[in-house]
Amino acid sequence: MLQDEGNIIGIGINKHYLINGNHETASYTNTITISQRKFKDFTTNGEHALAISEGGFLYSWGSNEHGQLGRVGNSSPVLPVTQVFAVRIKQAACGSGFSCVLTEEGRVFDWGIYGFNELVLESHSELEKPDEAEENEKVVSIHGTKLYLMILTESGKVFIPSFKRSINKCDQMSLHIEKVNALKGPLKNKRIKHVLSGKSYAFALTCDGEIFHWPVYTCNCNGQPEPKRIAEEIEQ
Numbered sequence: 001m002l003q004d005e006g007n008i009i010g011i012g013i014n015k016h017y018l019i020n021g022n023h024e025t026a027s028y029t030n031t032i033t034i035s036q037r038k039f040k041d042f043t044t045n046g047e048h049a050l051a052i053s054e055g056g057f058l059y060s061w062g063s064n065e066h067g068q069l070g071r072v073g074n075s076s077p078v079l080p081v082t083q084v085f086a087v088r089i090k091q092a093a094c095g096s097g098f099s100c101v102l103t104e105e106g107r108v109f110d111w112g113i114y115g116f117n118e119l120v121l122e123s124h125s126e127l128e129k130p131d132e133a134e135e136n137e138k139v140v141s142i143h144g145t146k147l148y149l150m151i152l153t154e155s156g157k158v159f160i161p162s163f164k165r166s167i168n169k170c171d172q173m174s175l176h177i178e179k180v181n182a183l184k185g186p187l188k189n190k191r192i193k194h195v196l197s198g199k200s201y202a203f204a205l206t207c208d209g210e211i212f213h214w215p216v217y218t219c220n221c222n223g224q225p226e227p228k229r230i231a232e233e234i235e236q
Contacts, residue, residue: 018049018062045094045146050101051080056088058101066097068112085109093144100149102142108151119151145197145216156191156207187212187227 039059041052048062048069059080060069070083091102098112100119108119138154151159187204190212194205197216204212204227212227 015046018044018046041091043092043094043144045096045144047096048094048099049080050092050094050099052089052092056090056104058083058085058089058092060099066113068094068097068099070099070111070116091142093142093149095144095148096146098144098149100142100144102139106139108139108142110149143195143197145202146199147216150195150197150202152192152195156193158192158195158204186229 037053037055037057039051040054043050044062048060048064051059053059058070060083061080062069064071069081071081085101085103087103087105087107089101090104093100093102098110098114100108100110102108110117110119137157139151140154141152143150143152148160153159187206190204190210191207192204193207196203200216201213202216206212211230213230214227
């Protein structure tokens, strides 16, 4: 948990050394600190953790099995270690085996199981009727699920990487994407305000106050079920 004072408190089993204790199988309640820095944002998926200091620097710790901590080696560090970027970080997100950051300039980077890449928004040519991404569309937030990343833009679109990727001559990653608002059904023409994810389901809050959900493990595949409005299920 992240306190108002900028401290991160870890409670529970110290798996992957997330709680900052000396023994991985023991239970701890610890304050996670480094050089007396204060943190302004924090996220974890239970395997590794990412924290952003007030100065915009990114710190990572926990499992590094797929390189998701942004450094060489599979060992799990006991103390958070800074991951150096040339730009300041606004937000961080993570899932199983990968990490992602949104910079203050609106650029999105990910690393881990799929390598280290800058994600460039573009439409998926295999979609039946793809909605073209705006050339200068601004990314406002990123959100990690266990299996994939959700990217929310200023216009209310949500992009979900399908990980069918290719590198261009500038070493940028072209991101082939499905859009939540381009799925068949009730979200197709909706403007999305916020997204989040639990262990099994992802959720979207629209600008007109409706909440939709869909299974995480099928959202980035063709033939996924339509997102369902939660109120409709309650009414039934």
